[in-house]
Amino acid sequence: MKIKKILKRLLHLHPKSVDLSLVRIKRLLKDLKNPERKIENSIQVVGTNGKHSFCTALREIFETANYKVNLNISPSLRKFNERYYFCGKSISDEKLYDLLTEVEKINKDQQITFHEFICACFFLEASRNKSDVNILESGLFFRLDASNVLKKNIASVIMPIGMDHKDFLTKGTIEEIVYEKCSHLLKKSKIFISEQENNVLNKIKKNIAGNSSKKFFFNENYSYKKNINGFTYKDALGKINLPLPNLLGDFQISNVSTAIVTARNLDHFKITDSHIKNAITKIRSEGRLQNITHGKLRKYVSKNNQILIDGAHNSLAANVIKKYLETLNSKKKIFMVLGMMKNKEHKKFIQIFKNKVNSIIALDIPNQTNFIKKEELFKIAKSCGIPSKTENSIEIALKNIAKENENAIIFCTGSLYFAGEILNLN
Numbered sequence: 001m002k003i004k005k006i007l008k009r010l011l012h013l014h015p016k017s018v019d020l021s022l023v024r025i026k027r028l029l030k031d032l033k034n035p036e037r038k039i040e041n042s043i044q045v046v047g048t049n050g051k052h053s054f055c056t057a058l059r060e061i062f063e064t065a066n067y068k069v070n071l072n073i074s075p076s077l078r079k080f081n082e083r084y085y086f087c088g089k090s091i092s093d094e095k096l097y098d099l100l101t102e103v104e105k106i107n108k109d110q111q112i113t114f115h116e117f118i119c120a121c122f123f124l125e126a127s128r129n130k131s132d133v134n135i136l137e138s139g140l141f142f143r144l145d146a147s148n149v150l151k152k153n154i155a156s157v158i159m160p161i162g163m164d165h166k167d168f169l170t171k172g173t174i175e176e177i178v179y180e181k182c183s184h185l186l187k188k189s190k191i192f193i194s195e196q197e198n199n200v201l202n203k204i205k206k207n208i209a210g211n212s213s214k215k216f217f218f219n220e221n222y223s224y225k226k227n228i229n230g231f232t233y234k235d236a237l238g239k240i241n242l243p244l245p246n247l248l249g250d251f252q253i254s255n256v257s258t259a260i261v262t263a264r265n266l267d268h269f270k271i272t273d274s275h276i277k278n279a280i281t282k283i284r285s286e287g288r289l290q291n292i293t294h295g296k297l298r299k300y301v302s303k304n305n306q307i308l309i310d311g312a313h314n315s316l317a318a319n320v321i322k323k324y325l326e327t328l329n330s331k332k333k334i335f336m337v338l339g340m341m342k343n344k345e346h347k348k349f350i351q352i353f354k355n356k357v358n359s360i361i362a363l364d365i366p367n368q369t370n371f372i373k374k375e376e377l378f379k380i381a382k383s384c385g386i387p388s389k390t391e392n393s394i395e396i397a398l399k400n401i402a403k404e405n406e407n408a409i410i411f412c413t414g415s416l417y418f419a420g421e422i423l424n425l426n
Contacts, residue, residue: 003093006100007080007114014113017370020144025116029149031106032120035127036149039070041268042134044150046142046181047159049317050194050255053247054159055135056285057259063088064279065271067132072122072147074115074139077287077311077420084122086129099125115139119146133269141180148184154266156185156213157258158193161200162316163345175203182207189213190265194258222261224253233260233276240273245280248289249324256280287311287419289324295426300398302406306332307398309423311416313344318352321413325356333358333408335401337394338381339365339418342372346380349414357411359387361397366421394422 011017014024029036043058045051052073059069071085084091084099091099103121119139126134133154139145161178170176182204185191191208193201195218208215216222222235230243231253245256260280263271292298292307301307312321325334336357340346350360362377374390381388391397394412401410412422 003080003097003100006097006104010100010104010114010117013107013109013117014111017114018140019113020140022144022146022149024110024112025120025146025149027110028103028107028112028116028120029123032103032124036123037151038127039123039134041132042136042150042153043155043157043262044136044138044142044147044153044186045157045159046138046185047157047194048162048177048181048314049312049320050159050251050258051137053252053255053283053285053288054157054194054259055137057245057256057280057283058135058262059085060279060283061259061263061271061276062133062269064282065269065275067269068130070126070129070131070134071137072119072126072135073137074118075416075420077416078423083118084125086125087131091125095125113146116146119149123149138181141177142182143180143184150186153186153189154268155190155192155262157262158182158185158191158196158204159255159258160194160196160316161204162197162314163348174200178203178207185211185213187212190216192216192258192262192265194218195254216261216265218254218258222257224257226250226253231257233257235261235264237264240276242277243281246283247285248291249320250327251320251323252289256283287416287423289321290419290423292422292426297395297398297422297426300395301402301410304407305398305402305405306409307412308409309412309419311419312413313340313349313415315345315348315352318349322352322356325353325409325411328409333405335405335408335410336360337363337397337401337410337412338377338414339363339374339412339421340372340377340414341365341368341417342370344372344415346372346377347384350381350386351384354384354386357386358408359389361401362388362390363392363394363397363418365415365418368417368421371415371417394425 068087076082081090138147191213360381362374365371
């Protein structure tokens with residue numbers, strides 16, 4: 001409760017939730033005696049999708065090789081503490097309370113966004129937890145994101161880029177998004193570029209052409225190929241036959257392969273084939289194609305109902321998820337339970353699932369403020385030609401679906417916040 005009160009206060013330190021600038025974060029970091037300059041071996045991760053899966057896979061590889069990892073992710077799913085991972089575990093409530101209180105006192109009620117404040121907190125605590133590597137997932141875009149305050153790193157990673165957050169852009173084009181994410185990556189380092197759509201890849205290459213960092217492109221410098229027993233990974237260092245990662249969806253092989261190329265090609269670490277083989281079978285990534293096989297929500301459905309959760313919220317992710325749904329039992333009906341935030345391309349997202357889902361049940365997202373109302377979401381879904389309705393809660397939605405379709409797949413999606421709330425209910 002004490003932590004929630006602090007977090008609530010922090011939300012009121014700036015009139016906007018997002019105000020793209022580095023001025024305030026640099027001011028606060030200076031007041032904190034620049035802790036970001038004290039952390040070493042940093043890896044900065046940008047992109048639209050796959051960042052979390054990449055970060056958890058890379059962390060697992062390093063930890064399997066007995067390296068200590070600090071990790072900063074955003075957003076959290078079930079609990080704020082998830083954002084701060086230091087040397088083997090998420091920050092405790094006690095340490096989080098002390099950290100937030102300390103930085104709040106030093107900030108002295110000066111104007112700063114919530115995201116900027118919590119980024120400063122991570123840098124401060126990371127500077128005190130001497131790890132072997134610091135992995136930082138960028139927030140909105142990168143050029144003016146609060147995570148972009150480092151003077152040096154050992155790697156930048158570009159995960160798949162697509163359309164998202166258009167309301168924070170001037171033109172709202174893919175060119176603008178690629179520029180914001182890639183044009184200001186650090187030089188004299190290494191840049192690892194994941195599998196991308198061809199038109200996006202060309203724009204990335206244009207943006208980083210003048211960057212002096214050594215570049216590793218998918219299909220040029222590393223690749224993977226799925227086979228009967230798993231997949232084969234290949235780069236200049238050689239080939240490895242690997243089991244499938246502990247993640248649903250073939251697209252996760254791509255995310256994991258990007259983690260592998262990063263770990264294998266950083267001179268600071270000694271990563272063996274054995275480390276990689278063991279690590280990828282232990283990866284856990286909550287809210288990303290996660291099957292709910294036990295918990296409180298299971299009492300609302302039959303034993304034959306599958307509950308699947310994914311935080312997809314843009315068209316790039318929707319296309320990937322649709323491909324996964326197409327691999328499931330074609331005889332089973334798929335019902336989508338949908339909750340989305342206001343600032344998303346709702347129709348573009350929903351249309352992708354036409355002819356794949358039998359119907360959509362629109363819900364409000366509990367404990368959030370900037371979600372699109374279920375009534376509006378219902379209208380959009382209906383305009384896409386998909387049978388739709390609204391319900392008052394996830395429990396009621398599950399119960400009603402299961403009552404008429406005890407063998408159906410119930411797919412809950414549309415927002416990471418929505419996925420987190422469902423996991424908390426469970």
